[in-house]
Amino acid sequence: xxxxxxxxxxxxxxxxxxxxxxxxxxxxxxVLLAAGGAxxxxxxxxxxxxxxxxxxxxxxxxxxxxVALAVLVALVRLAVQVFLLxxxxxxxx
Amino acid sequence: MRRTSSFASGAIVVLGVGxxxxxxxxxxxxxxxxxxxxxxxxxxxxAAVFQPSEAQLEEELASTTAALADRNALAxxxxxxxxxxxxxxxxxxxxxxxxxxxxxxxxxxxxxxAGSDEGVVxxxxxSAGGTTLIGTVSQVYxxxxxxxxxSSPGSSYDALLGHAGATVPLPVVGQGQGxxxxxxxxxxxxxxxxxxxxPGIAGGYLGSVARIEAPDNSTFETLYITxxxxxxxxxxxxxxxx
Numbered sequence: 001x002x003x004x005x006x007x008x009x010x011x012x013x014x015x016x017x018x019x020x021x022x023x024x025x026x027x028x029x030x031v032l033l034a035a036g037g038a039x040x041x042x043x044x045x046x047x048x049x050x051x052x053x054x055x056x057x058x059x060x061x062x063x064x065x066x067v068a069l070a071v072l073v074a075l076v077r078l079a080v081q082v083f084l085l086x087x088x089x090x091x092x093x
Numbered sequence: 094m095r096r097t098s099s100f101a102s103g104a105i106v107v108l109g110v111g112x113x114x115x116x117x118x119x120x121x122x123x124x125x126x127x128x129x130x131x132x133x134x135x136x137x138x139x140a141a142v143f144q145p146s147e148a149q150l151e152e153e154l155a156s157t158t159a160a161l162a163d164r165n166a167l168a169x170x171x172x173x174x175x176x177x178x179x180x181x182x183x184x185x186x187x188x189x190x191x192x193x194x195x196x197x198x199x200x201x202x203x204x205x206x207a208g209s210d211e212g213v214v215x216x217x218x219x220s221a222g223g224t225t226l227i228g229t230v231s232q233v234y235x236x237x238x239x240x241x242x243x244s245s246p247g248s249s250y251d252a253l254l255g256h257a258g259a260t261v262p263l264p265v266v267g268q269g270q271g272x273x274x275x276x277x278x279x280x281x282x283x284x285x286x287x288x289x290x291x292p293g294i295a296g297g298y299l300g301s302v303a304r305i306e307a308p309d310n311s312t313f314e315t316l317y318i319t320x321x322x323x324x325x326x327x328x329x330x331x332x333x334x335x
Contacts, residue, residue: 019135019139020197021193021197021198022197023197023198023199047117048128051121051124051125051128052125052128052129052132053198053199053200053202053204053239054125054200054202054231054232054239055200056199056200056245056246056247057200057201057202057231057241057245057247057248058245058246058247058248058267064117065199
């Protein structure tokens with residue numbers, strides 16, 4: 001999942017979402033990056049989008065929603081790996 | 094030994110993440126400004142690609158000119174009365190093009206192509222034309238600025254409700270998607286279509302009451318207000334200088 005093609009394609013979604021603009025497309029790119037294990041790229045993309053689009057007006061000025069999305073998806077991925085995918089059934093009951 | 098090295102590497106990671114977070118918090122505005130400057134050519138290219146055609150603009154202009162004719166006469170009369178009474182309600186404005194607007198970008202905000210280079214500062218009111226206010230400047234970069242619309246979810250502003258010559262002060266709250274709401278005590282004289290205006294001598298039209306919700310036995314009524322202009326249809330806005 002972390003192949004360069006996958007990372008570049010996801011970053012393309014992020015960039016296209018900003019350029020069109022269509023923010024759900026950018027959010028999808030970040031979700032794909034974080035879920036695919038390219039967390040540094042997801043974090044950087046989140047930071048860039050948060051710097052460009054700013055924080056929600058009613059939220060605190062230090063809110064970074066796209067970074068939070070990247071972190072959340074990365075944590076979900078970690079939890080899935082640890083608690084679901086890596087679990088082994090006991091050999092004997 | 095192994096435990097010490099893992100502790101050290103963990104501490105380095107925590108310190109590194111902390112430093113990045115601190116840098117982002119402190120440098121959000123300058124970093125954002127630098128990014129917008131770097132991306133200025135891309136923004137210009139985008140504006141050239143998505144620019145509305147001349148014919149389309151002329152068509153829109155023709156349809157709005159007639160509607161504005163009586164408004165201009167009233168505004169002139171209003172301004173003249175204020176001048177006679179010794180209060181100048183006129184304001185200086187800067188025309189700005191809308192680069193990005195909701196719902197294509199999040200949080201009910203606009204990105205406009207005027208920034209600190211043109212004298213825009215945080216807190217400047219933004220109008221859709223004339224006295225129709227739609228939001229305030231929330232962040233300023235070199236060549237661009239971010240406008241928080243009054244309809245941004247959670248944003249709250251003081252306003253006045255006009256009804257049959259009387260005014261009632263009320264706090265207006267943004268609901269997102271170009272709509273606002275306000276609560277008034279039950280029994281307050283209000284009707285659908287009543288104007289909501291900004292307080293102050295310069296004033297400004299914020300919207301009109303679209304629906305009134307008055308549940309039985311409730312001490313308050315909820316007013317739903319529609320903004321005067323749809324942000325997604327705006328090509329230009331005016332930044333009102335202080």
